[in-house]
Amino acid sequence: MKLLIKILLLVPLLFFEVSAQQTVISGVVMSFETKPLKKTNISLLDFSSEKLIKSVEADKNGNYTIQFDEKGLFYLQFSGVDHNPRKVFLYILQPENIKLNVQLAGYKFPDTINTSLIIGDFNNFDFETAVEMKKETNGTFTFETITDSKTFAYEILGVEKSGRSINGTQSDYFEYDGGGDFKSIINVKNKKVKIIFDPAKLNRSASYSIVSFDRDNIFNQKMFLAFDAMETRAKQYENYMASASVTLYPVFDWSQHARILEKQITEEQFPEVKKLLLLSYLQLAVFGVKEILPSTAQLAFKEIEPSSILWSINPSFLSLAYSLGFVTEEQNYLDRVLTENKSDDVKAFVLYLKFSQHYFGNELDKAKLIKEKLLEEYPESKWTDIVKKSNLSAKLEKDYILPDFSVKSLIDTNQSYSNKTFEGKYLLIDFWASWSQECRDGMELLHKVYEKYHKNGLEILSISFDLKSEDVAVFRNGQWAMPWNHAFVKDGLNSGLAKTFQVSVIPWLILVDPNGKILGISPELSGENLLSTLGEVFPE
Structure with missing residues (x-):
C-alpha cells in the first residue's frame, strides 16, 4: 500500500517534468462579440514553410490547450466557422507557458452578392473547376447533384471579399479544411443533394480580430x-x-x-x-x-x-x-550567414544575391558555379527557381545584336512589336511595372528623354510586368502619360521574354541602335548615365 502511495505521489511530479520540457499555450477563442464559435481549430505552423506541426480543436466554450516541443519561429493559426483565420507570430526560445486569448473577425462580404460558386466532393475542392450556383428569385443560390455517399462536403467561393473559400449557410456539421476555413457537411438522403446558400443568413456585423497575451x-x-x-x-x-x-x-x-x-x-x-x-x-x-x-x-x-x-x-x-x-x-x-545560419531559405537567398552580383557583373563562370550549388543544395527554393531562368550561355551585352522578340501592342491589339518594327530607329526598351517604386521613380527621367530625343528618332518600348494589363492603362491615366509604345507580358519576371533578355530585376533598360546592336544595358543605363549615353548618341 505504501509503495502504491509513493507511485501515485510521483505521477504529478513526472507530469510536471514532462510539461516543463514543452511549451504550453492555452486560452479562449471567441467571436468579436465574445461568443463561442460553432467550431474552432488551432494549428501550429512552421513559420517559413507554413507546414502543419500540430493541430487541436477548442471545446464548445472556446477553451483550448496546445503543447509542443519545438523551438524557433511559428505561426499559431486560429480558425473558426463563419470567421476569417488569424495567424499569431511566435518566437519560442525555450519551453514556457503562454496564455493567449483571441477574438476572430467575421468574414467580409459585398453589399450585394450577384454570383456564388461552389466546390466540394464532386470536384475534389478544385478552385479552377468551381461550379456557378443557380440564382433563385428569392435571392438564394442553389446547387443540386446526386451522390452515393452518405455525406456531402462543400465550400462557397466568390462571395467573400478576400476571395477565400468559406463554409456555407446550410450545414449539419463542419470539418476543418486545413487552410484556415471549414467545409460544410450535410447528411445525404436518397442520394439527392440540394445545397441552398442564403446571403440573408450571413453575419455582416463589423468586426476585427483581437489578440491578447497574458500580462506575464x-x-x-x-x-x-x-x-x-x-x-x-x-x-x-x-x-x-x-x-x-x-x-x-x-x-x-x-x-x-x-x-x-x-x-x-x-x-x-x-x-x-x-x-x-x-x-x-x-x-x-x-x-x-x-x-x-x-x-x-x-x-x-x-x-x-x-x-x-x-x-x-x-x-x-x-x-x-x-x-x-x-x-x-x-x-x-554574407559569407558568415552561409556558414552559420541554419535556415535553408536564408542561405539560398544569399547564394542568389551572390549569383546576381556575378551575373550582372558579367562574371558568368562564377555565376554558373553558384547556380550549380543552388540546384544541388536547394533545388526546391524559390530563389533557385529564379536562377534557373537565367541564360548563362547567350551574350546579352553592349555591342551584341539584340535577340529576336515579338510582343503584342497594348494600344492596338492588332499590332505587334518586333525587331523589324524598329529597324532604322534607335530603340530604348524599358522593362517595368506600375507596382515597382523604382520604376515610378524613373518616370520623370524617361519622359525627359522621350521629350528631348524622340524628334531625333528615338523610340521607347515599355514592356510591362504588371499583374494584369489593365494596370498599365490605370497608371497612364495618372501623373505619367508615357506617350510611347507599350506591351504587356504575362508572368513578368518568370516569362520566357524575361529569360531571353536576362531580366531578373526592374526597371531594366536596353538601348539599341538602328541596326539592332546593343549600345547600352542596365545597370549602366541607370539614372543620369542614361542621359549621358544618349547625349553621345545624339550630340547637340
Whole structure:
C-alpha cells in the first residue's frame, strides 16, 4: 500500500517534468462579440514553410490547450466557422507557458452578392473547376447533384471579399479544411443533394480580430506586436504599389514610421525584440524610404548575428549588406550567414544575391558555379527557381545584336512589336511595372528623354510586368502619360521574354541602335548615365 502511495505521489511530479520540457499555450477563442464559435481549430505552423506541426480543436466554450516541443519561429493559426483565420507570430526560445486569448473577425462580404460558386466532393475542392450556383428569385443560390455517399462536403467561393473559400449557410456539421476555413457537411438522403446558400443568413456585423497575451507574457506580446506592425506596413506598401494613384503616397508618413522605430529601438530592453525592431527598420530601407538613418540601419547588421533565425522572416533584407558596407574584403557578413545560419531559405537567398552580383557583373563562370550549388543544395527554393531562368550561355551585352522578340501592342491589339518594327530607329526598351517604386521613380527621367530625343528618332518600348494589363492603362491615366509604345507580358519576371533578355530585376533598360546592336544595358543605363549615353548618341 505504501509503495502504491509513493507511485501515485510521483505521477504529478513526472507530469510536471514532462510539461516543463514543452511549451504550453492555452486560452479562449471567441467571436468579436465574445461568443463561442460553432467550431474552432488551432494549428501550429512552421513559420517559413507554413507546414502543419500540430493541430487541436477548442471545446464548445472556446477553451483550448496546445503543447509542443519545438523551438524557433511559428505561426499559431486560429480558425473558426463563419470567421476569417488569424495567424499569431511566435518566437519560442525555450519551453514556457503562454496564455493567449483571441477574438476572430467575421468574414467580409459585398453589399450585394450577384454570383456564388461552389466546390466540394464532386470536384475534389478544385478552385479552377468551381461550379456557378443557380440564382433563385428569392435571392438564394442553389446547387443540386446526386451522390452515393452518405455525406456531402462543400465550400462557397466568390462571395467573400478576400476571395477565400468559406463554409456555407446550410450545414449539419463542419470539418476543418486545413487552410484556415471549414467545409460544410450535410447528411445525404436518397442520394439527392440540394445545397441552398442564403446571403440573408450571413453575419455582416463589423468586426476585427483581437489578440491578447497574458500580462506575464510581455516578451511574446512585444514580439507579436513588432511583427504585426511589419505585416501591416507590408500590406500598406503592397496596396500602394498596386494602385496607380501617386497621390496616395502622402498617406504613408514614412518619416513618422522611422522616428517611432528609432525610439523603440533605443528604449527596448529585450535583445530579441530589439533585433526584430531593427529588421523592421531595414524593411523601410527596402521600401526605398529616404528618411531612415544609415547608422540605425547599420546597427541591424551589428546586433543581429549572421546565425540569427530572425533573418528567415524576410531574407531579402540581407541585400542591404552591400549598400551598408557589410560586404568587404576584410569581413563579409554574407559569407558568415552561409556558414552559420541554419535556415535553408536564408542561405539560398544569399547564394542568389551572390549569383546576381556575378551575373550582372558579367562574371558568368562564377555565376554558373553558384547556380550549380543552388540546384544541388536547394533545388526546391524559390530563389533557385529564379536562377534557373537565367541564360548563362547567350551574350546579352553592349555591342551584341539584340535577340529576336515579338510582343503584342497594348494600344492596338492588332499590332505587334518586333525587331523589324524598329529597324532604322534607335530603340530604348524599358522593362517595368506600375507596382515597382523604382520604376515610378524613373518616370520623370524617361519622359525627359522621350521629350528631348524622340524628334531625333528615338523610340521607347515599355514592356510591362504588371499583374494584369489593365494596370498599365490605370497608371497612364495618372501623373505619367508615357506617350510611347507599350506591351504587356504575362508572368513578368518568370516569362520566357524575361529569360531571353536576362531580366531578373526592374526597371531594366536596353538601348539599341538602328541596326539592332546593343549600345547600352542596365545597370549602366541607370539614372543620369542614361542621359549621358544618349547625349553621345545624339550630340547637340
